[in-house]
Amino acid sequence: MIHKYKLNGYNIVMDVNSGAVHIVDDIAYDLLDYLDEDFSEQNREDIIGKLSSKYKKGEIEESYNEMIDLYKSGLLFSKDKVQNSPKIKYIDSPIKSMCINIAHDCNLRCEYCFAAKGDFGCGRVLMSEETGKKAIDFLIKHSGKRRNLEVDFFGGEPLMNFEVVKKIVDYARSKEKEHNKNFRFTITTNGILLTDDKIEYINKEMSNVVLSLDGRKEVNDRLRIFTNGKGSYDMIVPKYKKLVETRGDKDYYVRGTFTKHNLDFSEDVMHMYELGFDQISIEPVVSDEKLDYSIKEEDLPKVFEEYDKLSKKIIDLKKKGSHINFFHFMIDLDNGPCAIKRLKGCGCGNEYVAVTPQGDIYPCHQFVGKDEWKMGNLNDETFDGDMKKSFSKANVYNKNGCNDCWAKFYCSGGCNANNQEYEGDIMNPHKIACELQRKRLECAIMIKAALN
């Protein structure tokens, strides 16, 4: 399978199964229209004839021969052998990542919060130290031979229960040697409760930190608000600056959400960049179509235009030697993840689980609070192996339509939670999310072409 598209003056051809990327001229681009998966050299004359009104015969032939060479080298119309790999069936995969919802409470009331304004609809509670330790024990117990274990402190707002965060970190570290594990912690925060002490601690212990900010002041303060309706921008930005200045080369993301209210979100990315942040992620809001701020199908052309705009801005900055990293345009064509990883995706419910202050276990943070998706509980030591098994099958070869999608090795079959919520089944890709995903990939690869 190939995918070809024109963007920003480039003709780009991707060979899906090998991952090869080519920039081609117009002749080669048009030539590819006449070829399909099982092309053979027999119809060569035919094809050349069809293009001869537009291009010189010699040029078409030359182009055709180049294409044959690429085909023979496995860089065009290559076959997918991964599909038959036994590694794709990974039923008994260990659990190696965990989202700890350390606080089902929040000091903001962001309009679009998927956690139902902090408590996931399960009541405002903080996780106890005891439950936190049980979560770490659970992870160690289920992680088999995996050495790298990831733990995210999430909420609600994790800083509302920071003392327990520290105790869990200490506890996990105390178990590393004995079990031959390496814990990596991430914390997501809205910044309100950040203090110098906390910044220092986070920069020391957390291998990644996600700082929520939606961009320009008016955009942020429209939805990221306190209970009294006041915006959070002025309070958090100076704190984020301080954190990032003292972070060294550890990972961080300033992460925002765009909604129908700021479809010109490239301005927000640039605003963040101008504030001095160079690791940026801005995501489309995930919400019910009926809500007024939702991204709907009719908004897609505008959103696409905005991704194009953002791509050009990033190319300009990079050409000037500036550093900016937009999460969704990050792509490593040479040394990215292996094909197995790419096809399995997020690992939700199989390699990754989320736990709540009550000790309940869910497939991931976005399933939290949905009773029918509860996998077990840390306190009574229950865990639903059958549900785990069904999640283990959620790879691109099993999801509806993914195997025929050119983006499969980059997207990995979409978000199971969104699929379930908006298409009724974890195996049914969420259409709008697919469109956005494919557009971002086209931009990301075009940026590579432009900077090549």
Add this chain to the structure above:
Amino acid sequence: MKHFKTINKGHLQESAVKGGCGECQASCQSACKTSCTVANQKCEK
């Protein structure tokens, strides 16, 4: 080549043979928490 300029050769098929060790990050975790993109993850090998 004149008409095709290959900017990346792609090693996806070979990567499957050696890969699958599972040591890398779960993909939704690091930055977004709302979607799944794997192409931007780091391989631990």
